[in-house]
Amino acid sequence: MGTPFISLLEPTRLADYDRLKPHDQQPECAHIPKVFCDAMEVREAVFVREQGVPLEYEHDSDDARSCHWVMYASVNRTTQQQQHDPATGQVTQRKQTETDSVPIGTMRVVPFPHPPHPPHGGVYVDNELQNGRGASGGDSNSSSDGSAGSEDAKTKDGFHEQQAALQVGQDQETTYHDGKEPYVKIGRVAVVKDFRGHNVSAQLWRAARTWLEQNPSYFNPSVRELGLDQVGISGTDEIPEWKGLVCCHAQEQVVKVYERWGFKVxxxxxxxxxxxxxxxxxxxxxxxKKEKPIII
Ligand SMILES: CC(C)(COP(=O)(O)OP(=O)(O)OC[C@H]1O[C@@H](n2cnc3c(N)ncnc32)[C@H](O)[C@@H]1OP(=O)(O)O)[C@@H](O)C(=O)NCCC(=O)NCCS
Structure with a gap:
């Protein structure tokens, strides 16, 4: 593997992404950013083909309001084999290679607000809770969309529309969440099979974590954008502000990976x-770190 690098895609309009089709069959007019297609290439390989999640569940409406990180590796490809003269054995054509950057891992960070935490014993299929106890809350890897927002919430502005559709601070209290504090959620963590065991996912998390630490107010709504009535807060309540809390809905089999990064069950x-x-x-x-207020 050559020198890997990581790209970040901030919330993007994905209104025309057709979730019934794979990433490489999207209509050209949909103008899907390459980094998102690359993220979907990895997710399709891992979740759809390897883990058997239906393709149409893989892309969800949280994708548009999320930040996505994709890791690439430089891979050498032979485009022309070496040729010999059969009579003399002399080389007539040297071997030719090309270096391609291929996506090998991905992760996304979904901003708050989120639907309520999934209930214990809940069974989700295509983001729908089957045993009827509340809204969806899933995210990590498979189908659940984890967003109750509208499909037209696609840009950073769209994100704020979607944010307004969900309610902040009305969840059940858990061990590490008081039910109120805004949190972001990492999910769709996937590394292509051949590249596992090389800390690729840890490097993706490091990139995402550094970005979050440097941009703590990125997802915070402003009153000007939302209007107090839309965020469901009265004049006396605080405007939701992210204070560093990160959630993850982890497949049980990979809990150890997240524990290494500092997550606790x-x-x-x-x-x-x-x-x-x-x-x-x-x-x-x-x-x-508290950002310094901008003084105009
Ligand atoms: C979970 C996952 C993202 C971890 O990615 P990664 O970059 O390989 O992580 P690490 O390099 O830290 O390795 C994680 C573990 O996998 C092991 N591993 C090594 N080679 C492996 C391989 N070829 N296949 C599977 N696991 C392998 C590592 O040894 C390590 O376990 P250990 O430290 O206990 O020995 C990756 O395994 C994956 O994509 N799994 C399928 C999708 C998934 O389950 N995503 C998580 C959803 S919550």
Missing amino acids: DEKMGKWTEEGIPHVGMFMRVDV
Whole structure:
């Protein structure tokens, strides 16, 4: 593997992404950013083909309001084999290679607000809770969309529309979440099979974490943008502000990976399944320095 690099895609309009089609069959007029297509290439390889999640569940409306990180590796490809003269054995054509950058891992950060935490024992199929106890809350890897927002919430402005559709600070209390504090959620963490075991996901998390620490107010709504009535806060309530809390809905089999990054299993969140895969909730807090207010 050559020198890997990581690209970030900030919230983007994805209104024309057709979730029934793979990333490489999207209509040209949809203008899907390359980094997002690359993220979907990895997600399709890992979640759809390897784990059996239906393609149409993989892309969801949280994708548009999320930040996506994609890691690339430089891979050498032979375009022409070496040729010999059969009579003399002399080389007549040297071997030719090309270096391609291929996406090998991805991760996204979904901003607050989120639907309520999944209930213990909940069964999610295509983001719908099957045993009827509240709204969806899934995200990590599989189908659940984890957003109750509208499909037209696609840009950073769209994100604020979607944010207004969900309610901040009305969740059940868990071990690490008081039910009120805004948190961001990492999800769709995937590394292509051949590149596992080389800390690719840890490098993606490091990139995302550094970005979050440097941009703590990026997802905070402003009153001017939302209007107090839209965020569901009265004049006496605080405007929701992210203070470093990060959640993850982890497939049970990879809890250890997240523990290495500092996440802890939230016992009170219990367990639920998404597309038949058992999940648990995990939380950690990243270091958020107060940004200096801009004085005009
Ligand atoms: C979970 C996942 C993202 C971890 O990515 P990664 O970059 O390989 O992470 P690491 O390099 O830290 O390795 C994680 C573990 O996988 C092991 N591993 C090594 N090679 C591996 C391989 N070829 N296949 C699977 N696991 C491998 C590592 O040894 C390590 O375990 P250990 O430290 O206990 O020995 C990746 O395994 C993956 O994409 N899994 C499928 C999708 C998924 O489950 N995503 C998480 C949703 S919550």
